[in-house]
Amino acid sequence: MDKTSPTKKPAAAELPFQDPHGHGEVQGKLLEQAIGREVKGFREKLGLTIAELAKAAEMSAGMLSKIENGATSPSLASLQALGRALQVPVTSFFRGFEEIRDATFVKAGQGLTIERRGTRAGHQYQLLGHSPHGPVSVEPYLITLTHRSDVFPTFQHAGLEFLYMLEGNVVYRHGDKTYDMHPGDALFFDADAPHGPEELKELPIRYLSVISYRREE
Numbered sequence: 001m002d003k004t005s006p007t008k009k010p011a012a013a014e015l016p017f018q019d020p021h022g023h024g025e026v027q028g029k030l031l032e033q034a035i036g037r038e039v040k041g042f043r044e045k046l047g048l049t050i051a052e053l054a055k056a057a058e059m060s061a062g063m064l065s066k067i068e069n070g071a072t073s074p075s076l077a078s079l080q081a082l083g084r085a086l087q088v089p090v091t092s093f094f095r096g097f098e099e100i101r102d103a104t105f106v107k108a109g110q111g112l113t114i115e116r117r118g119t120r121a122g123h124q125y126q127l128l129g130h131s132p133h134g135p136v137s138v139e140p141y142l143i144t145l146t147h148r149s150d151v152f153p154t155f156q157h158a159g160l161e162f163l164y165m166l167e168g169n170v171v172y173r174h175g176d177k178t179y180d181m182h183p184g185d186a187l188f189f190d191a192d193a194p195h196g197p198e199e200l201k202e203l204p205i206r207y208l209s210v211i212s213y214r215r216e217e
Helices: 023-045 050-056 061-068 076-086 090-098
Strands: 112-114 123-127 136-145 160-174 177-181 186-190 195-214
Touching (some): 023 061, 023 090, 050 076, 076 090, 177 195
Antiparallel strands (some): 112 123, 123 136, 136 195, 160 177, 160 186, 160 195
């Protein structure tokens, strides 16, 4: 009886590479989407329709639509054709993908303690993150008031501020108005007007403060 030789298993070096987390595939998809956004942005800036740009770049409108939606990976030839039609360098299509994307993770209770006016009055400021890049700076704080005090510092600074009450009860002043704030209440205001806690009605008091402003300010 003929014996069929067992199928030879490929050596480890012969096996195709597999990314267990799909990182390469995800990165490729993000790149396609970034290119698509840039192409669409340049097209709309020039006031062109998809059909008009496709004709100028000598490609089908369907292919251009797929590129703009990040549904396909355009060839270098396609990018060069689009660059000529839009009168931009090919490298400009990668701009959005190459921008630095920041993220800050802070474990509970480990926010950076900041010295600000009001600290001596029993106010604790914990910085929960920061944005070192970009035209707009955003500073999220967790503010805790634990001691009654007759000293209520007022603040004035550029930008906008958002408050969200987590615990306690405080009367907060903004300009010539006051707001009786309880957990769940929110206050959004122009930070250039004098503002700050005016009456500590129920301690401890904790609230989130998010300040945003243009860096040149």
